[in-house]
Every structure is written in structure tokens, then in C-alpha cells.
Amino acid sequence: MATQAECVTVLQTDFERLKQYLVTLPADAWTTPSACALWEVRDVVAHLTTVINGYTYRITRALQGNTSPPEGAPDPSLFKTHSQEERRQWVMATAQRPIANRGRFGNDLPSVFGQAWEQFHHLLVTLNAQDWHKPCYHAMGIIPVHSLAHAGLFELAIHG
Secondary structure, eight states: OOOOOHHHHHHHHHHHHHHHHHHHHOGGGGGBOOOSSSSSSSHHHHHHHHHHHHHHHHHHHHHHHHOOOOOOOOOOOOHSOHHHHHHHHHHHHHHHHHHHHHHTTTTOOOHHHHHHHHHHHHHHHHHOOHHSSSSEEEEEEEEEEHHHHHHHHHHHHHOO
């Protein structure tokens, strides 16, 4: 993405497109298998909701100068020092989270999804150029805030 404004605009456009699609899904479509192993369509939406809530939280912490792992998040060294089996177990646990979260989100996943992404968008449009480059926690290491904005866009592209 060439500029911050372009990234935010593309994110909003893609989010709106997916949100409109989700509100038109018939009830039985929510429980059909998705392209993601282990997940039904509703699990993918729960994943997108959980991920963007996490990105919003991490960016908010970064704006306060906090780059430490949030409670329950892995230390970035997990991917450098742990065995392949430990990393595999972490990935499998991560894949199970959306299934657990969908029950917590209730029956109105499109609304919960929409609120989470609107909050993320609102946060992004308030960022100035310095904020865009502040260091931010990610499970793979400390990255600039804008990398989480781009990661949100990747999530929409992959799962949308």
C-alpha cells in the first residue's frame, strides 16, 4: 500500500463488501464447511472478529508505548526457541479459539463482526504519521503499527 490513507480506504471498502455479503447469508450457510480446515463459515467470521479485536487492542497499547505481549499472548521468542511440536500445538490451539469464541459472540455474528471492524477503522483514521510507525507487539515480534493495519487487510483478503 503506497500511503496510510490508501490502506485505510482499501480496508474500509473490503470490510464493507464482506459485511454486506454476510448479512445476506441464509441461516444454513453459516454452518457449512469453509475453505479453512476445521472451520465452518461462522468460525471464519468469529476468527476475523477476534483477530481485529486483538489488532485494535495491540495498536491501542502501542500508542501508549506498551509493546509487551498481552495476557495470554505468546512471547515472540516462541517461534525462534520452541520446538516444531510446541509451535504446532500453539497453532492448533489458535485454530480452536474461533470455534470457542463463536458461542461467546452469540447469534448475531454479522453485527459483532461489523462493530469490531468499525472500531478498528475508527482507530486507524485517528492515527497520525508518527503513530503509523510506532512499535507494536505481534506474536512474531515487534512490528510497526501499520503492519497490523496491513495484516487486517490480508485477513480480509484471505478469508473474505
